Amino acid sequence: AALGLSASLLLLVDSLTFLWVDTFTAYPFHGTFQLFLTSLVFLAAYDPFAAEVRRLTNRVFNRRGQALSETLDHLNAELPGLLSTDALVERVLGGLHASGRVSSASLYLWDPRLEVFRRAGYRGGGDAPPAVLAALPFSAGFAAGAEPYQRHELVRRGRTDQHASEVAEILGAMGAELAVPVRSGSHVLGWLALRDEDWAEGYSADEIGRLSTLADRCRLVLTNAREISALEQRRRLAAMGEMAAGLAHEIRNPLAGLKGAAQYLQTEEVSPDAREMLQVIVDEANRLDVVVRSFLDYARPLDVSRARGSVNAVVGHALGLLRAQGPRPDIHVVEALDPGLPTVLLDSAGIGQVVINLLQNAVQAMPRGGTVGVTTRQREGWAEIAVSDTGPGLTAEAMSRLFVPFYTTKAGGTGLGLAISRRLVDAHGGELQVSSDPGRGATFVVRLPASPAPAG
Numbered sequence: 001a002a003l004g005l006s007a008s009l010l011l012l013v014d015s016l017t018f019l020w021v022d023t024f025t026a027y028p029f030h031g032t033f034q035l036f037l038t039s040l041v042f043l044a045a046y047d048p049f050a051a052e053v054r055r056l057t058n059r060v061f062n063r064r065g066q067a068l069s070e071t072l073d074h075l076n077a078e079l080p081g082l083l084s085t086d087a088l089v090e091r092v093l094g095g096l097h098a099s100g101r102v103s104s105a106s107l108y109l110w111d112p113r114l115e116v117f118r119r120a121g122y123r124g125g126g127d128a129p130p131a132v133l134a135a136l137p138f139s140a141g142f143a144a145g146a147e148p149y150q151r152h153e154l155v156r157r158g159r160t161d162q163h164a165s166e167v168a169e170i171l172g173a174m175g176a177e178l179a180v181p182v183r184s185g186s187h188v189l190g191w192l193a194l195r196d197e198d199w200a201e202g203y204s205a206d207e208i209g210r211l212s213t214l215a216d217r218c219r220l221v222l223t224n225a226r227e228i229s230a231l232e233q234r235r236r237l238a239a240m241g242e243m244a245a246g247l248a249h250e251i252r253n254p255l256a257g258l259k260g261a262a263q264y265l266q267t268e269e270v271s272p273d274a275r276e277m278l279q280v281i282v283d284e285a286n287r288l289d290v291v292v293r294s295f296l297d298y299a300r301p302l303d304v305s306r307a308r309g310s311v312n313a314v315v316g317h318a319l320g321l322l323r324a325q326g327p328r329p330d331i332h333v334v335e336a337l338d339p340g341l342p343t344v345l346l347d348s349a350g351i352g353q354v355v356i357n358l359l360q361n362a363v364q365a366m367p368r369g370g371t372v373g374v375t376t377r378q379r380e381g382w383a384e385i386a387v388s389d390t391g392p393g394l395t396a397e398a399m400s401r402l403f404v405p406f407y408t409t410k411a412g413g414t415g416l417g418l419a420i421s422r423r424l425v426d427a428h429g430g431e432l433q434v435s436s437d438p439g440r441g442a443t444f445v446v447r448l449p450a451s452p453a454p455a456g
Contacts (some may be wrong), residue, residue, distance in 0.1 A: 043152050065207070068101035072210050079217040083228055087107070088221045089121035092214070096194065097123035101207075103197045104175055108133060108180075109190035109222070112429045115381060115449050129174040137163055138170045139188045142181040148208050149179040155222060167291045178203050180215045182222065189222055189230065191215075255292075259285035294416040295405075304427040306345040311376055311383050311448065312337045318355035319374065322363070330369025338377045344448050346428060351385075354421040354432070358387040358444045361417065365391035365442065373443075382430075383450045387441040394436040397440070402434060 054330045075095050082088050089107055096102040104124025108117040116132045117139065140163070141149070158165030171179060176193035183189065192215055196203070203211070262281040270278070315337060322333075362372045370390035377384050394402070401407045405419045418432075425432040429449050436442040 011279060024069075026401075040370045044229055057257070065101060065204070068096070068099045068126070068207065069210070071095050071099040071101075071272045075214055076217055079214075079221055082103045083225060085120060085222065085225050088218060089226070092192075092218065093121050093123040096192075101196060102194050104195045106174065106176070106193045107218075108193065110188065112449075115429070120190070124195070126173075126175065130231060133170065133174075135188075137166050139181075141167065142183060142191065143186050145186070146181075148181065150202060151177045152202055175443075178208065178211070180208070181212045183219050184219055184223065189219060192218070195220050195353075225425045245296065248296055251292055252289065255285050255288060289409075297416070297420060300456045302350075302423060302427050304350055304424070306347050306428065309346055309348050310343055311341055311346070311351075311385060312339070314346070314352050315355055315376060316376060316384055317358060318352050321356055322359045328363065328369070331363055331366065332371045332447070334371055334373045336373070336375040338375075340452060341376050341378055341383055344383045344450055346448060347424075348425045350446070354424050354446060355385060355387070357417045357421050358446075361392075361444075362387055362389035362442075364376060365389045370441070378450055381450050383448040385446040385448075386443055388441060390441040393432070393438040393440055399434065401430075 004227070075092060078091060082091060086403055093105045093107060096105045102124075104126070106124075106129050107120045107123040109117075109120045111118040111132075114132070116134055119129060119131050119133075122128045141168045149167060150169060151168055154164045154168035154171065158168050171177070171193070174193045175366070176195050178194045180192040180194070181188060182191055192211065193209070194203070262278045262285070266275060266278050266282075319333065319335065358370065359374070366372075366389055373386070373388040375386045376385075377386075403418050405416055422432045425446055425448075431445075432446040433445045433447065434442060435445075
Protein backbone atom coordinates (compact mmCIF):
# COMPACT_ATOMS: atom_id res chain seq x y z
CA ALA A 1 0.00 0.00 0.00
CA ALA A 2 2.80 2.39 0.90
CA LEU A 3 4.62 1.58 -2.34
CA GLY A 4 1.49 2.18 -4.44
CA LEU A 5 0.77 5.45 -2.65
CA SER A 6 4.34 6.58 -3.19
CA ALA A 7 4.19 5.80 -6.91
CA SER A 8 0.92 7.71 -7.29
CA LEU A 9 2.35 10.69 -5.43
CA LEU A 10 5.46 10.55 -7.59
CA LEU A 11 3.38 10.77 -10.80
CA LEU A 12 1.12 13.50 -9.40
CA VAL A 13 3.95 15.70 -8.14
CA ASP A 14 5.95 15.10 -11.31
CA SER A 15 3.02 16.23 -13.49
CA LEU A 16 2.18 19.28 -11.38
CA THR A 17 5.79 20.35 -11.12
CA PHE A 18 6.33 19.97 -14.84
CA LEU A 19 3.19 22.03 -15.56
CA TRP A 20 4.17 24.79 -13.10
CA VAL A 21 7.76 25.05 -14.24
CA ASP A 22 6.85 24.86 -17.93
CA THR A 23 4.14 27.50 -17.61
CA PHE A 24 5.58 30.06 -15.22
CA THR A 25 9.34 29.74 -15.46
CA ALA A 26 12.10 29.41 -17.92
CA TYR A 27 14.14 27.36 -15.45
CA PRO A 28 16.45 25.24 -17.60
CA PHE A 29 17.00 22.47 -15.04
CA HIS A 30 13.41 21.75 -14.19
CA GLY A 31 13.92 18.10 -15.04
CA THR A 32 16.56 17.75 -12.34
CA PHE A 33 14.37 19.67 -9.89
CA GLN A 34 11.44 17.39 -10.65
CA LEU A 35 13.55 14.30 -10.14
CA PHE A 36 14.86 15.54 -6.78
CA LEU A 37 11.46 16.60 -5.46
CA THR A 38 9.57 13.51 -6.52
CA SER A 39 12.34 11.23 -5.26
CA LEU A 40 12.22 12.96 -1.88
CA VAL A 41 8.45 12.49 -1.67
CA PHE A 42 8.82 8.84 -2.63
CA LEU A 43 11.45 8.15 0.00
CA ALA A 44 9.51 9.97 2.70
CA ALA A 45 6.29 8.08 1.98
CA TYR A 46 7.77 4.60 1.62
CA ASP A 47 8.30 3.30 5.19
CA PRO A 48 11.45 1.20 4.65
CA PHE A 49 13.22 4.24 3.23
CA ALA A 50 11.60 6.85 5.51
CA ALA A 51 13.40 5.61 8.63
CA GLU A 52 16.72 5.67 6.83
CA VAL A 53 16.02 9.18 5.49
CA ARG A 54 15.28 10.38 9.04
CA ARG A 55 18.41 8.68 10.36
CA LEU A 56 20.66 10.25 7.73
CA THR A 57 19.02 13.65 8.19
CA ASN A 58 19.52 13.47 11.95
CA ARG A 59 23.12 12.40 11.52
CA VAL A 60 23.81 15.53 9.45
CA PHE A 61 21.60 18.15 11.12
CA ASN A 62 20.93 16.75 14.62
CA ARG A 63 23.89 14.70 15.75
CA ARG A 64 23.05 14.74 19.44
CA GLY A 65 19.46 13.78 18.71
CA GLN A 66 20.72 10.88 16.63
CA ALA A 67 23.10 9.88 19.44
CA LEU A 68 20.15 9.83 21.86
CA SER A 69 18.15 7.74 19.41
CA GLU A 70 20.95 5.19 19.11
CA THR A 71 21.40 5.18 22.91
CA LEU A 72 17.71 4.44 23.40
CA ASP A 73 17.94 1.58 20.90
CA HIS A 74 20.84 0.07 22.86
CA LEU A 75 19.14 0.58 26.24
CA ASN A 76 15.86 -0.97 25.13
CA ALA A 77 17.81 -4.01 23.95
CA GLU A 78 19.93 -4.28 27.13
CA LEU A 79 17.39 -3.58 29.87
CA PRO A 80 15.61 -6.97 29.81
CA GLY A 81 18.89 -8.55 30.94
CA LEU A 82 19.31 -6.33 34.02
CA LEU A 83 18.39 -7.87 37.38
CA SER A 84 19.00 -5.12 39.94
CA THR A 85 18.01 -1.53 40.60
CA ASP A 86 21.66 -0.49 40.89
CA ALA A 87 22.43 -1.88 37.43
CA LEU A 88 19.37 -0.10 36.03
CA VAL A 89 20.44 3.24 37.49
CA GLU A 90 24.00 2.92 36.23
CA ARG A 91 23.09 1.84 32.72
CA VAL A 92 20.13 4.14 32.05
CA LEU A 93 21.37 7.36 33.63
CA GLY A 94 24.92 6.80 32.43
CA GLY A 95 23.77 6.06 28.89
CA LEU A 96 21.43 9.05 28.64
CA HIS A 97 24.03 11.46 29.96
CA ALA A 98 26.76 10.05 27.72
CA SER A 99 24.59 10.60 24.63
CA GLY A 100 25.22 14.35 24.86
CA ARG A 101 21.53 15.11 24.37
CA VAL A 102 20.85 14.90 28.13
CA SER A 103 22.94 17.26 30.25
CA SER A 104 21.60 15.84 33.54
CA ALA A 105 19.48 12.82 34.39
CA SER A 106 18.07 11.49 37.64
CA LEU A 107 15.80 8.61 38.59
CA TYR A 108 13.35 8.85 41.49
CA LEU A 109 11.77 5.69 42.94
CA TRP A 110 9.00 5.15 45.47
CA ASP A 111 10.17 4.27 49.00
CA PRO A 112 7.26 2.45 50.70
CA ARG A 113 9.03 2.56 54.05
CA LEU A 114 9.13 6.36 54.22
CA GLU A 115 6.29 6.99 51.75
CA VAL A 116 8.35 9.39 49.66
CA PHE A 117 10.07 9.30 46.30
CA ARG A 118 13.80 8.89 46.82
CA ARG A 119 16.49 9.85 44.29
CA ALA A 120 18.02 6.53 43.24
CA GLY A 121 20.73 8.08 41.09
CA TYR A 122 21.96 11.19 39.29
CA ARG A 123 24.29 11.86 36.39
CA GLY A 124 25.29 15.33 35.29
CA GLY A 125 27.11 18.46 36.32
CA GLY A 126 26.27 20.91 39.07
CA ASP A 127 24.42 20.23 42.29
CA ALA A 128 22.40 17.05 42.60
CA PRO A 129 18.60 17.44 42.81
CA PRO A 130 16.72 16.91 46.11
CA ALA A 131 17.31 13.51 47.73
CA VAL A 132 13.61 12.97 48.50
CA LEU A 133 10.31 14.36 47.23
CA ALA A 134 6.82 14.01 48.67
CA ALA A 135 4.31 12.03 46.64
CA LEU A 136 1.97 14.99 46.37
CA PRO A 137 1.47 17.12 44.43
CA PHE A 138 4.07 15.93 41.93
CA SER A 139 2.94 12.35 41.26
CA ALA A 140 -0.81 13.03 41.30
CA GLY A 141 -0.95 13.65 37.56
CA PHE A 142 1.12 10.56 36.80
CA ALA A 143 -1.17 8.43 38.99
CA ALA A 144 -4.13 9.76 37.00
CA GLY A 145 -2.47 8.77 33.72
CA ALA A 146 -0.94 12.10 32.70
CA GLU A 147 1.63 12.27 29.93
CA PRO A 148 5.27 13.19 30.70
CA TYR A 149 5.64 16.61 32.30
CA GLN A 150 7.30 19.31 30.19
CA ARG A 151 8.33 22.29 32.28
CA HIS A 152 7.78 24.98 29.64
CA GLU A 153 4.26 23.67 29.04
CA LEU A 154 3.51 23.56 32.79
CA VAL A 155 4.80 27.12 33.23
CA ARG A 156 2.42 28.28 30.50
CA ARG A 157 -0.53 26.44 32.05
CA GLY A 158 0.49 27.54 35.52
CA ARG A 159 -0.78 31.05 34.87
CA THR A 160 -4.30 29.74 35.39
CA ASP A 161 -3.70 26.28 36.94
CA GLN A 162 -2.32 26.15 40.49
CA HIS A 163 -1.42 22.45 40.31
CA ALA A 164 0.52 22.93 37.07
CA SER A 165 2.38 25.84 38.67
CA GLU A 166 3.33 23.69 41.70
CA VAL A 167 4.55 20.81 39.52
CA ALA A 168 6.58 23.21 37.36
CA GLU A 169 8.22 24.58 40.50
CA ILE A 170 9.17 21.06 41.65
CA LEU A 171 10.59 20.30 38.20
CA GLY A 172 12.68 23.44 38.51
CA ALA A 173 13.93 22.31 41.93
CA MET A 174 15.01 19.03 40.32
CA GLY A 175 16.80 20.96 37.57
CA ALA A 176 14.70 19.12 34.99
CA GLU A 177 12.86 20.14 31.85
CA LEU A 178 11.15 16.79 31.38
CA ALA A 179 9.81 14.11 33.77
CA VAL A 180 8.83 10.74 32.29
CA PRO A 181 6.75 8.49 34.59
CA VAL A 182 7.60 4.89 35.40
CA ARG A 183 4.18 3.36 36.05
CA SER A 184 2.64 0.00 36.79
CA GLY A 185 -1.03 0.61 36.14
CA SER A 186 -1.99 3.58 38.31
CA HIS A 187 0.86 2.84 40.73
CA VAL A 188 3.67 5.34 40.18
CA LEU A 189 6.99 3.56 40.70
CA GLY A 190 8.97 6.71 39.98
CA TRP A 191 10.12 8.89 37.10
CA LEU A 192 13.06 9.91 34.96
CA ALA A 193 13.92 13.61 35.30
CA LEU A 194 15.92 14.97 32.34
CA ARG A 195 17.42 18.25 31.24
CA ASP A 196 19.22 19.61 28.18
CA GLU A 197 20.79 22.99 28.90
CA ASP A 198 21.63 23.71 25.25
CA TRP A 199 18.28 23.15 23.52
CA ALA A 200 15.75 25.82 24.47
CA GLU A 201 12.95 24.11 22.54
CA GLY A 202 13.17 21.02 24.77
CA TYR A 203 12.64 17.44 23.70
CA SER A 204 10.71 16.56 20.56
CA ALA A 205 7.49 14.55 20.59
CA ASP A 206 9.34 11.63 19.02
CA GLU A 207 12.04 11.73 21.71
CA ILE A 208 9.45 11.91 24.49
CA GLY A 209 7.63 8.94 23.01
CA ARG A 210 10.81 6.87 22.87
CA LEU A 211 11.77 7.93 26.40
CA SER A 212 8.34 6.76 27.55
CA THR A 213 9.07 3.38 25.99
CA LEU A 214 12.35 3.32 27.92
CA ALA A 215 10.47 4.14 31.14
CA ASP A 216 8.19 1.16 30.55
CA ARG A 217 11.25 -1.07 30.15
CA CYS A 218 12.48 0.36 33.46
CA ARG A 219 9.20 -0.74 35.01
CA LEU A 220 9.85 -4.32 33.97
CA VAL A 221 13.37 -4.25 35.40
CA LEU A 222 12.17 -2.77 38.71
CA THR A 223 9.37 -5.32 38.99
CA ASN A 224 11.74 -8.20 38.26
CA ALA A 225 14.37 -6.84 40.67
CA ARG A 226 11.86 -6.62 43.50
CA GLU A 227 10.54 -10.09 42.81
CA ILE A 228 14.08 -11.48 42.80
CA SER A 229 14.89 -9.66 46.04
CA ALA A 230 11.71 -10.97 47.67
CA LEU A 231 12.49 -14.48 46.44
CA GLU A 232 16.02 -14.33 47.83
CA GLN A 233 14.66 -13.10 51.16
CA ARG A 234 12.14 -15.94 51.26
CA ARG A 235 14.87 -18.42 50.44
CA ARG A 236 17.08 -17.08 53.22
CA LEU A 237 14.24 -17.24 55.71
CA ALA A 238 13.25 -20.69 54.50
CA ALA A 239 16.83 -21.90 54.92
CA MET A 240 16.97 -20.35 58.38
CA GLY A 241 13.64 -21.93 59.23
CA GLU A 242 14.85 -25.35 58.12
CA MET A 243 18.02 -24.92 60.14
CA ALA A 244 16.02 -23.75 63.15
CA ALA A 245 13.63 -26.68 62.87
CA GLY A 246 16.53 -29.11 62.71
CA LEU A 247 18.28 -27.39 65.59
CA ALA A 248 15.09 -27.39 67.65
CA HIS A 249 14.61 -31.10 67.03
CA GLU A 250 18.19 -31.89 68.05
CA ILE A 251 17.93 -29.78 71.20
CA ARG A 252 14.36 -30.36 72.36
CA ASN A 253 14.43 -34.14 72.32
CA PRO A 254 17.40 -34.57 74.69
CA LEU A 255 16.20 -31.54 76.63
CA ALA A 256 12.86 -33.22 77.25
CA GLY A 257 14.72 -36.32 78.40
CA LEU A 258 16.83 -34.33 80.87
CA LYS A 259 13.79 -32.52 82.21
CA GLY A 260 11.82 -35.77 82.56
CA ALA A 261 14.69 -37.47 84.37
CA ALA A 262 15.05 -34.55 86.79
CA GLN A 263 11.32 -34.53 87.51
CA TYR A 264 11.37 -38.28 88.10
CA LEU A 265 14.25 -37.97 90.57
CA GLN A 266 12.29 -35.27 92.40
CA THR A 267 9.75 -37.96 93.31
CA GLU A 268 12.46 -40.03 94.99
CA GLU A 269 13.92 -39.61 98.44
CA VAL A 270 16.79 -37.18 97.91
CA SER A 271 18.55 -34.66 100.08
CA PRO A 272 17.30 -31.04 100.15
CA ASP A 273 20.39 -29.88 98.28
CA ALA A 274 19.86 -32.47 95.55
CA ARG A 275 16.19 -31.55 95.26
CA GLU A 276 17.16 -27.90 94.84
CA MET A 277 19.61 -28.76 92.06
CA LEU A 278 17.00 -30.92 90.34
CA GLN A 279 14.64 -27.96 90.35
CA VAL A 280 17.37 -25.83 88.78
CA ILE A 281 17.63 -28.41 85.97
CA VAL A 282 13.86 -28.31 85.39
CA ASP A 283 13.75 -24.49 85.42
CA GLU A 284 16.67 -24.15 83.01
CA ALA A 285 15.19 -26.78 80.72
CA ASN A 286 11.96 -24.78 80.62
CA ARG A 287 13.87 -21.57 79.89
CA LEU A 288 15.85 -23.18 77.08
CA ASP A 289 12.63 -24.53 75.59
CA VAL A 290 11.25 -20.96 75.52
CA VAL A 291 14.42 -19.77 73.76
CA VAL A 292 14.13 -22.49 71.12
CA ARG A 293 10.46 -21.71 70.47
CA SER A 294 11.23 -17.98 70.23
CA PHE A 295 13.99 -18.67 67.73
CA LEU A 296 11.56 -20.69 65.64
CA ASP A 297 9.14 -17.74 65.71
CA TYR A 298 11.90 -15.37 64.61
CA ALA A 299 13.10 -17.59 61.78
CA ARG A 300 9.62 -18.34 60.45
CA PRO A 301 8.59 -16.12 57.47
CA LEU A 302 6.12 -13.45 58.57
CA ASP A 303 2.52 -13.75 57.49
CA VAL A 304 1.26 -10.16 57.66
CA SER A 305 -2.31 -9.50 56.54
CA ARG A 306 -2.99 -5.76 56.60
CA ALA A 307 -6.43 -4.20 56.72
CA ARG A 308 -7.62 -0.74 57.63
CA GLY A 309 -8.00 -0.54 61.39
CA SER A 310 -7.77 1.62 64.50
CA VAL A 311 -4.40 2.05 66.19
CA ASN A 312 -6.14 3.14 69.38
CA ALA A 313 -8.21 -0.06 69.41
CA VAL A 314 -5.06 -2.17 69.10
CA VAL A 315 -3.36 -0.26 71.92
CA GLY A 316 -6.47 -0.48 74.10
CA HIS A 317 -6.63 -4.25 73.62
CA ALA A 318 -2.95 -4.61 74.53
CA LEU A 319 -3.46 -2.57 77.71
CA GLY A 320 -6.38 -4.82 78.61
CA LEU A 321 -4.18 -7.91 78.24
CA LEU A 322 -1.50 -6.30 80.40
CA ARG A 323 -4.00 -5.62 83.19
CA ALA A 324 -5.36 -9.17 82.90
CA GLN A 325 -1.89 -10.56 83.66
CA GLY A 326 -2.20 -9.16 87.18
CA PRO A 327 -1.50 -5.50 87.88
CA ARG A 328 1.40 -4.54 90.08
CA PRO A 329 0.38 -1.99 92.69
CA ASP A 330 3.67 -0.13 92.25
CA ILE A 331 3.14 0.38 88.49
CA HIS A 332 1.02 3.30 87.31
CA VAL A 333 -0.16 3.34 83.67
CA VAL A 334 -0.90 6.72 82.05
CA GLU A 335 -2.76 6.73 78.73
CA ALA A 336 -3.01 9.61 76.23
CA LEU A 337 -4.62 8.27 73.05
CA ASP A 338 -5.38 10.74 70.27
CA PRO A 339 -9.12 10.42 69.48
CA GLY A 340 -8.57 12.00 66.06
CA LEU A 341 -6.01 9.43 64.94
CA PRO A 342 -7.03 8.12 61.48
CA THR A 343 -7.32 4.45 60.67
CA VAL A 344 -4.27 2.89 59.01
CA LEU A 345 -3.37 -0.28 57.16
CA LEU A 346 -2.11 -2.76 59.74
CA ASP A 347 -2.11 -6.35 60.91
CA SER A 348 -3.91 -5.89 64.23
CA ALA A 349 -2.56 -9.12 65.72
CA GLY A 350 1.02 -8.36 64.70
CA ILE A 351 1.06 -4.76 65.93
CA GLY A 352 -0.79 -5.88 69.06
CA GLN A 353 2.05 -8.34 69.71
CA VAL A 354 4.55 -5.50 69.35
CA VAL A 355 2.68 -3.25 71.80
CA ILE A 356 2.29 -6.07 74.36
CA ASN A 357 6.03 -6.77 74.17
CA LEU A 358 6.87 -3.08 74.68
CA LEU A 359 4.47 -2.82 77.63
CA GLN A 360 5.91 -5.92 79.29
CA ASN A 361 9.45 -4.63 78.75
CA ALA A 362 8.49 -1.29 80.33
CA VAL A 363 7.07 -3.00 83.41
CA GLN A 364 10.08 -5.30 83.75
CA ALA A 365 12.43 -2.31 83.46
CA MET A 366 11.01 -0.94 86.75
CA PRO A 367 11.47 -3.61 89.46
CA ARG A 368 10.92 -0.94 92.12
CA GLY A 369 7.85 0.49 90.49
CA GLY A 370 7.23 3.53 88.33
CA THR A 371 5.08 4.90 85.53
CA VAL A 372 4.33 3.42 82.12
CA GLY A 373 3.25 6.05 79.60
CA VAL A 374 1.27 5.08 76.50
CA THR A 375 0.46 7.71 73.87
CA THR A 376 -0.75 7.76 70.28
CA ARG A 377 -0.60 10.65 67.84
CA GLN A 378 -0.27 11.58 64.18
CA ARG A 379 2.88 13.37 63.06
CA GLU A 380 4.38 14.10 59.64
CA GLY A 381 2.45 11.38 57.82
CA TRP A 382 2.95 8.74 60.53
CA ALA A 383 0.66 7.23 63.15
CA GLU A 384 2.83 6.87 66.26
CA ILE A 385 2.54 4.64 69.33
CA ALA A 386 4.91 5.60 72.15
CA VAL A 387 5.56 3.42 75.21
CA SER A 388 7.77 4.92 77.93
CA ASP A 389 8.96 3.93 81.37
CA THR A 390 10.64 5.67 84.31
CA GLY A 391 13.24 2.98 84.88
CA PRO A 392 17.03 3.32 84.84
CA GLY A 393 17.23 3.81 81.07
CA LEU A 394 19.62 2.16 78.63
CA THR A 395 23.37 2.36 78.25
CA ALA A 396 24.98 3.36 74.96
CA GLU A 397 26.06 -0.26 74.39
CA ALA A 398 22.54 -1.55 75.00
CA MET A 399 21.11 1.05 72.61
CA SER A 400 23.47 -0.06 69.83
CA ARG A 401 22.62 -3.77 70.21
CA LEU A 402 19.01 -3.63 71.31
CA PHE A 403 17.53 -5.17 68.16
CA VAL A 404 20.24 -7.81 67.67
CA PRO A 405 18.77 -11.31 68.05
CA PHE A 406 19.59 -12.97 71.40
CA TYR A 407 20.93 -9.77 72.95
CA THR A 408 19.13 -9.04 76.21
CA THR A 409 19.60 -6.90 79.32
CA LYS A 410 17.08 -8.94 81.34
CA ALA A 411 17.79 -12.00 83.43
CA GLY A 412 15.95 -14.89 81.84
CA GLY A 413 15.16 -12.96 78.65
CA THR A 414 15.48 -14.59 75.22
CA GLY A 415 16.70 -11.47 73.42
CA LEU A 416 14.25 -12.04 70.58
CA GLY A 417 11.23 -9.95 71.58
CA LEU A 418 12.49 -6.66 70.16
CA ALA A 419 14.06 -8.33 67.12
CA ILE A 420 10.70 -9.91 66.24
CA SER A 421 8.91 -6.61 66.97
CA ARG A 422 11.15 -4.75 64.55
CA ARG A 423 10.52 -7.34 61.83
CA LEU A 424 6.77 -6.95 62.31
CA VAL A 425 6.96 -3.15 62.13
CA ASP A 426 9.27 -3.29 59.10
CA ALA A 427 6.75 -5.52 57.34
CA HIS A 428 4.26 -2.64 57.67
CA GLY A 429 6.67 -0.17 56.05
CA GLY A 430 7.09 1.40 59.48
CA GLU A 431 9.82 2.12 61.98
CA LEU A 432 10.59 1.10 65.56
CA GLN A 433 12.67 3.75 67.30
CA VAL A 434 14.10 4.04 70.80
CA SER A 435 15.44 6.89 72.89
CA SER A 436 16.74 6.85 76.44
CA ASP A 437 17.69 9.27 79.15
CA PRO A 438 19.97 7.35 81.57
CA GLY A 439 18.47 7.41 85.03
CA ARG A 440 15.07 8.59 83.76
CA GLY A 441 13.84 5.77 81.56
CA ALA A 442 13.40 4.85 77.91
CA THR A 443 10.82 5.46 75.20
CA PHE A 444 10.00 3.15 72.29
CA VAL A 445 8.06 4.59 69.35
CA VAL A 446 6.25 2.52 66.71
CA ARG A 447 5.69 4.56 63.53
CA LEU A 448 3.20 3.33 60.94
CA PRO A 449 2.35 5.02 57.62
CA ALA A 450 -0.76 7.11 58.24
CA SER A 451 -1.82 7.06 54.60
CA PRO A 452 -1.99 4.12 52.17
CA ALA A 453 0.73 3.47 49.60
CA PRO A 454 -0.07 4.51 46.00
CA ALA A 455 -2.88 2.49 44.50
CA GLY A 456 -1.83 -0.33 42.25
